[in-house]
Amino acid sequence: MAMNTEQQVSYSIEGIRERRLAKREELKLSKERMQDLTQQLFAPQQGKNKIDSLMQQVNMGIAAYDGLMTGIKILRRVRSFFGGKKKKR
Known part of the structure; x- marks a missing residue:
């Protein structure tokens, strides 16, 4: 019989907090990038004169x-x- 030899990963509150903050920053950057791309795609062209x-x-x-x-x-x-x-x- 084979024993289940999976290693358990221990989580600490500090580690979870750091990952959460890192992911939040990543989401913020992704949101800003998506807004910039949308603005570039759908913004009307500026007229050259009146x-x-x-x-x-x-x-x-x-x-x-x-x-x-x-x-x-x-x-x-x-x-x-x-x-x-x-x-x-």
Whole structure:
């Protein structure tokens, strides 16, 4: 018969505290890195002059309006599939 020869690892409160603080710092750095990457990916480009900035704002407004209208149309269509308007007899 083989004996179970696993070594037990002893944990101390100080060791646990140090690991917890190290992991917390690692998570903080990871969060900051993710925020920086997201900012770089999704931040609007800076306009070179006032007209470019104005056109960019107009374009973003039109895109927001178009997205809103598309969402409303999809919502109406989905509601109609699930009995949005019932016929009266």
